[in-house]
Amino acid sequence: MISVRRMLQQALRVSGRSAFPLLKWAEKWAEGAAAGPDGTTVRSLDDMPGPSVLGFAWDLFARRGLSKLHQLQVGALQRYGPMWKASFGPITTVHVAHPALIEQVLRQEGQRPMRSDLSSWKDYRKLRGQHYGLLTSEGEEWQEVRSLLAKHMLRPKAVEAYDQTLNGVVSDLIAKLRLRRHPEGLVTDIAREFYYFGLEGISSVLFESRIGCLEPVVPKETELFIESINTMFVKTLLTMVMPKWLHWLFPKPWDIFCQCWDNMFEFAKGHIDQRLREAAKKSNCEKVKGHYLAYFLAQTDLPMKTVYSNITELLLAGVDTISGTMSWSLYELSRHPAVQASLRDEVLSVLEGRKVPQAADVARMPLMKAVVKEVLRLYPVIPANARVITERDIQVGGYLIPKNTLITLCHFATSRDPTVFPNPNEFLPRRWLTKDQSHHPYASVPFGVGKRSCIGRRIAELELYLAIARILIEFDVRPDPKGVSVKPMTRTLLVPENVINLQFVER
Numbered sequence: 001m002i003s004v005r006r007m008l009q010q011a012l013r014v015s016g017r018s019a020f021p022l023l024k025w026a027e028k029w030a031e032g033a034a035a036g037p038d039g040t041t042v043r044s045l046d047d048m049p050g051p052s053v054l055g056f057a058w059d060l061f062a063r064r065g066l067s068k069l070h071q072l073q074v075g076a077l078q079r080y081g082p083m084w085k086a087s088f089g090p091i092t093t094v095h096v097a098h099p100a101l102i103e104q105v106l107r108q109e110g111q112r113p114m115r116s117d118l119s120s121w122k123d124y125r126k127l128r129g130q131h132y133g134l135l136t137s138e139g140e141e142w143q144e145v146r147s148l149l150a151k152h153m154l155r156p157k158a159v160e161a162y163d164q165t166l167n168g169v170v171s172d173l174i175a176k177l178r179l180r181r182h183p184e185g186l187v188t189d190i191a192r193e194f195y196y197f198g199l200e201g202i203s204s205v206l207f208e209s210r211i212g213c214l215e216p217v218v219p220k221e222t223e224l225f226i227e228s229i230n231t232m233f234v235k236t237l238l239t240m241v242m243p244k245w246l247h248w249l250f251p252k253p254w255d256i257f258c259q260c261w262d263n264m265f266e267f268a269k270g271h272i273d274q275r276l277r278e279a280a281k282k283s284n285c286e287k288v289k290g291h292y293l294a295y296f297l298a299q300t301d302l303p304m305k306t307v308y309s310n311i312t313e314l315l316l317a318g319v320d321t322i323s324g325t326m327s328w329s330l331y332e333l334s335r336h337p338a339v340q341a342s343l344r345d346e347v348l349s350v351l352e353g354r355k356v357p358q359a360a361d362v363a364r365m366p367l368m369k370a371v372v373k374e375v376l377r378l379y380p381v382i383p384a385n386a387r388v389i390t391e392r393d394i395q396v397g398g399y400l401i402p403k404n405t406l407i408t409l410c411h412f413a414t415s416r417d418p419t420v421f422p423n424p425n426e427f428l429p430r431r432w433l434t435k436d437q438s439h440h441p442y443a444s445v446p447f448g449v450g451k452r453s454c455i456g457r458r459i460a461e462l463e464l465y466l467a468i469a470r471i472l473i474e475f476d477v478r479p480d481p482k483g484v485s486v487k488p489m490t491r492t493l494l495v496p497e498n499v500i501n502l503q504f505v506e507r
């Protein structure tokens with residue numbers, strides 16, 4: 001074991017890369033670890049570096065750290081190395097910020113992994129008697145719905161079948177961009193347009209019908225749903241770190257948080273009930289065909305409350321994720337016209353004169369895939385994921401982590417680590433296409449890995465590829481001449497800090 005340590009130290013020194021924090025960590029690890037009876041060495045959490053309780057609280061609250069959590073990861077990696085702990089009251093969280101260590105955690109996650117407590121989301125459901133959906137459920141309850149949905153959401157053939165539906169939504173997006181353009185081609189606040197696009201896209205898959213998000217006038221209840229998602233995410237971190245007794249003293253954040261969830265559940269229930277009424281009318285004469293997911297779930301033995309909560313959570317998961325990734329993709333492509341031109345060439349050569357790509361075309365667009373990978377490396381929608389291993393203590397990086405410890409996987413830090421990705425802050429999609437630049441498979445995992453990974457991944461990727469391809473066929477996308485460079489901020493998810501405006505110039 002010790003010799004492995006020495007080898008790691010040597011390798012890091014010989015590599016000559018700026019592996020300073022990692023080197024310091026390896027040195028500390030090599031110096032202080034005591035050998036156990038079987039020759040392996042294990043340290044306890046007491047030996048793990050990390051900020052003091054006061055320092056951590058100061059960073060979080062006094063320095064507006066909640067919106068800079070992604071940056072705090074980078075700072076902590078430099079200060080403490082790739083594993084550190086943060087304590088808040090009696091709770092200690094372990095942070096892991098190296099691909100090999102993230103792999104170690106995920107390989108020990110067990111059969112039914114738990115992501116994190118998401119305590120305030122669960123508290124809301126308990127308070128209102130709502131059921132859990134895929135994002136919030138655990139154990140057998142999670143497994144049952146995951147297996148049902150995986151058939152329709154993860155099998156490549158099943159997902160390909162959504163391409164016509166999604167292309168209809170993309171056509172409306174293009175029309176909406178044209179409608180929203182100012183005379184010189186500028187569309188302001190593109191993230192807003194892509195929220196509507198994200199919601200219409202996931203609704204079309206769930207309900208196989210349209211809900212009007214991309215109409216010139218957006219229905220009021222849709223506006224309310226999107227506003228509720230935004231506000232709920234803003235309040236999530238706060239309601240999770242606030243002890244429950246504080247809700248009595250400062251009720252506003254918790255009340256607003258609950259009101260947002262009420263609105264979201266009501267929106268989803270309204271749409272599901274309406275679709276089921278339509279289906280019931282049809283079923284006497286004409287069997288409901290199609291493969292829309294809400295109908296499929298409603299036909300299983302699941303209680304209707306479980307159907308409502310799952311559809312609510314799927315709708316929620318499909319909005320900010322798509323909006324953020326679309327916004328950053330076009331933002332980066334507008335600032336890198338050569339990449340944009342190459343990507344357009346790739347799309348046009350695959351389509352051979354056709355105007356609308358299909359799912360099968362995407363397989364022949366390697367640069368398109370590399371662009372989206374690079375965007376998600378720079379701006380991972382979930383900058384820090386988490387796992388709680390409930391079954392047993394595990395060992396990671398030579399430390400013994402007691403069961404039930406919250407382990408935060410610092411994806412933003414690994415994505416921006418220069419020892420992992422050279423020139424980490426630059427948008428270089430071709431890094432994903434050159435074989436000599438292979439990266440650790442856990443260095444950038446924007447959809448997660450394993451049994452609990454993103455169930456919407458294939459649908460999301462298809463939606464993104466179809467939309468980006470069509471936008472580039474129709475428009476030359478340019479930066480706002482008066483625009484500023486936009487940085488990300490954490491709002492539970494990673495989102496643009498400022499409004500992004502772009503020019504969509506007719507081709």
Ligand code: HEM
Nearest residue numbers: 134317318321381382446447448449452453454455456460
């Ligand atoms: C760019 C788009 C997206 C990204 C980057 C993304 C990313 C993620 C990540 C990182 C997770 C956690 C995985 C883990 O813990 O290992 C996740 C979970 C999940 N995502 Fe996505 N997502 C995206 C789009 C979507 C869409 C469109 C949907 C809905 C169709 C969706 C539905 C879900 C659900 C339901 C889960 C929970 C899965 C479970 O716990 O079993 N996601 N996503």
